[in-house]
Amino acid sequence: MRSDRGQRAPLGLKIAAACGLLFLHLPILLIFIYAFTTEEKSFVWPPPGLTTQWFAVTWNRPDVWDALSLSVRVAAISTAIALVLGTLCAAAVSQTRFFGRETISLLVILPIALPGIITGIALRSAFALADIPFSFWTIVLGHATFCVVVVYNNAVARFRRTSGSMIEASMDLGADSFQTFRHVVLPNIATALLAGGMLAFALSFDEVIVTTFTAGQQQTVPIWMLEELIRPRQRPVTNVVAMVVVLVTLLPILLAYYLTRDGDQIAGSGK
Amino acid sequence: MTIAAVQSNPTPAILPGSGGLRGALSDLFWRRPKFLLTLMLLPPLLWLGIVYIGSLFALLAQSFFSIDEFSGLINREFTLKTYSDLLQAANLDIILRTVTMAALVTLASAVIAFPIAYYAARYARGRWKALFYLGVMLPLWSSYLVKIYAWKLILAKEGILTWLLAKLNLLWLLDAWLSLPIVGGNSLSVSFTGTFIVFVYVWLPFMILPVQAALERVPGNLVEASSDLGASPGQTFRNVLFPLALPGIVAGSIFTFSLTLGDYIIPQIIGTSRLFIGQAVYSQQGTAGNIPLAAAFTVVPIVIMGFYLWGAKRMGAFDAL
Structure with missing residues (x-):
């Protein structure tokens, strides 16, 4: 019998935990306030006044829209590729045992385990060696490679909970491989794939380190922001874009959490 | 009577194959799980192997090249000079x-x-x-x-x-x-x-x-x-x-x-x-x-x-x- 229910935490622990969480969240909340400031030239606090005019200014900036459109297209295609590759890999690894199984897990995790700069410079030097010019597809190539792992993690966790006997039962009842996949396997893993796909989208949408090496002259949203951070041109616009980026990545994460919260492994715990 | 009823409505123990390419493929997957496994693993392994591991090795190989200090060109011969620079x-x-x-x-x-x-x-x-x-x-x-x-x-x-x-x-x-x-x-x-x-x-x-x-x-x-x-x-x-x-x-x-x-x-x-x-x-x-x-x-x-x-x-x- 466990006796650890209904206990109260020591006050010191409560304060330390609360301070830790505040440390994690206050800086992000600050972004929301700065998006409304009237100050243009510096980061002065407290803001001298509040205004919504920067939203209109940002709305009319074509470079912001171009960056956003490129980011969304890259993220969508990388997610699609990662979904296919990650699911195939997860199915193979979880349904059968074979020689080199551990190696495959390692191979999938490697692009995210090694520092991003290594992936980035490796891809860049490979493009240079093979004389591939930078394009939309070179960005996708890099993003899809490290997005595979999030889909894979989610799918593997779900496959582990899906009993193999269901597939056998379906086959015994006369369904062929394709029908079994369509009517038994897919409904089982659908929410895990959806969660994995959304996390992959968020990961790609936010990625900057690998992208700086594979993008050439094109600007995704993070590259645009990096450019503004190094050489600030219009700070209020950057504030607004930062706020929008926080909101855009928030939604997929919350959705992915609700889709998988009953599982033994919750989506996103291994970014 | 029961026998006749059963015989008039026979349920075969083995269903006929669904035929066609789809049926053939499905049967193949069932009989040779290794083939299905290979088919599933091939796309991710090719992608990660070529795109990722390939570029990683290309990068590591280049660390054994050296740069010509005067022309700035890369000299593609094996050397440990770069590591001594490091x-x-x-x-x-x-x-x-x-x-x-x-x-x-x-x-x-x-x-x-x-x-x-x-x-x-x-x-x-x-x-x-x-x-x-x-x-x-x-x-x-x-x-x-x-x-x-x-x-x-x-x-x-x-x-x-x-x-x-x-x-x-x-x-x-x-x-x-x-x-x-x-x-x-x-x-x-x-x-x-x-x-x-x-x-x-x-x-x-x-x-x-x-x-x-x-x-x-x-x-x-x-x-x-x-x-x-x-x-x-x-x-x-x-x-x-x-x-x-x-x-x-x-x-x-x-x-x-x-x-x-x-x-x-x-x-x-x-x-x-x-x-x-x-x-x-x-x-x-x-x-x-x-x-x-x-x-x-x-x-x-x-x-x-x-x-x-x-x-x-x-x-x-x-x-x-």
């Missing part, structure tokens, strides 16, 4: 600085992460548990650049931190700290202290999650038994909680350490002009055009992380992931 004092300085920073960041993250992870694992229940979980998950997934940007706002000279310290009449403390030799600087946003704070902030969630996972597995009555047997809270922490949480801390430190080793954006935006490994790689391959030296530099974090992972595996850190 061992120059200036470069060793960069490596030492980065590793020190990574170690300090790891230590600080562990200290800040522990109370959050412990509270979430042992005391938070139901709604609070979900809140803690999302409270760690949302900052983890929030945009990396936005987080750095937020700290640029906070640490700026005219920013909120200076304002807060002025209100508390503690500005002298900030000034005293900034006048210290290595950690100080003109303002927090151009000092190592600033770099350190931002590193800790950005990687902290990566430490909380594995530590929490490790602490979830510690039964609460172990802690109670320890105090029943007369241990002070400090002794319980040292002798019971900490050893059991250690694999989780090591697992988290893999992330904080590796991510700090390879980052080049944080020290570029918030920090001094002295380089970290990531910045050295970036400038060598970019403005300097010295791909061999950049490649040799990337070998450093790979080797360090190789040893780190080997040690972590021996401490059972992978079971805590």
